Amino acid sequence: MGVEGGMKCVKFLLFFFNFIFWLCGLALIVVGILVQVNLHKTFMIRDPTASGAPIVLIGIGVVIFFIAFFGCCGAWKENYCMVTTFAILISLIIIVEIAAAIAGYIFRNKIxxxxxxxxxxxxxxxxxxxxxxxxxxxxxxxxxxxxxxxxxxxxxxxxxxxxxxxxxxxxxxxxxxxxxxxxxxxxxxxxxxQDAVEALLKKHIQWVIVAALVIAFLQIMGIVFSCLLMRGIRSGYEVM
Structure with missing residues (x-):
């Protein structure tokens, strides 16, 4: 059965947001690597706990990179299982990110x-x-x-x-x-x-927070569009 404009729009919006999400994952990987290099070469910070933030960034970036690719394929092929899996994985990532944000706030003074x-x-x-x-x-x-x-x-x-x-x-x-x-x-x-280095690190952290908010918005929109597409697929829609 042919699909009217509404579900087609949802499909392409989900694909578009996943593509942007994929780029964000790639950006996180790059940012994480740059932060790691700056901490251990430019600043010569050798405390292993200092590697926590960039390693988390790289890890989340890699996960997002592959999940977004998975979501793009699911949206394009209208595969109910793939779209459902994508929505579940994104929800889990949001939970992990919330936990990481709480941990970062608790240990913010350790810097x-x-x-x-x-x-x-x-x-x-x-x-x-x-x-x-x-x-x-x-x-x-x-x-x-x-x-x-x-x-x-x-x-x-x-x-x-x-x-x-x-x-x-x-x-x-x-x-x-x-x-x-x-x-x-x-x-x-x-x-x-010390004060100068802390100020520089906090300045970079502000940009990381902005990036995190943008990614969180994309994640939420991805979940919303996934649920709409899942509903459409279950209702018997066949998106071209």
Missing amino acids: SNVVQDSLTEMITNYNNSTDDFKKAVDNLQEDLKCCGVNSSADWKNYRPNGNSVPDSCCVNVTAGCGIGTMTDPAKVHQKGC
Whole structure:
């Protein structure tokens, strides 16, 4: 039996939302990988708990990627079982996301401890580390215009005189500019990197929240259109 415009519209809307959903899953995978790389290379954060968020992003992205593809096929072929399975899986994902959001809210203050411990480790190991490690620390301090964890005084063990910092701490970076200038605000940044790193991470988290809200909207719309299409298929519609 032929289908009137209403059910055809539902079918194509479900296909369209699944395609967008598929792209969102791909985007989550990319964002998760970028966050992981930035945390462990740019910031040299080695605390394993810091990997939780990007790993969750990558995992959810992979699941969404395949489920959305599954939903597209189910909608296009009008397969009742595939559409039903898709709706159930999306509902389960929403439940997992809600649980993850609650866990993230509960442990939101842990980011401060992770950043502080990681930056302290960076400073402690600076002199005995590889050139790549030192370059990462220097780039961090230069880009964020900061020095040490809480202040430039955190570099007191950098040189025997106890009053020197890496050149990357300098307001104007030149060779040897950090020697004997630890407490000189005209030459060395006195503000530590902890606040700057936390602010940068929180800024990125805001974009993650926006992306999560967009994906949640698509998920809900996907469930609604799936239920409508399932109802149409059960009612004997045959969508072209």
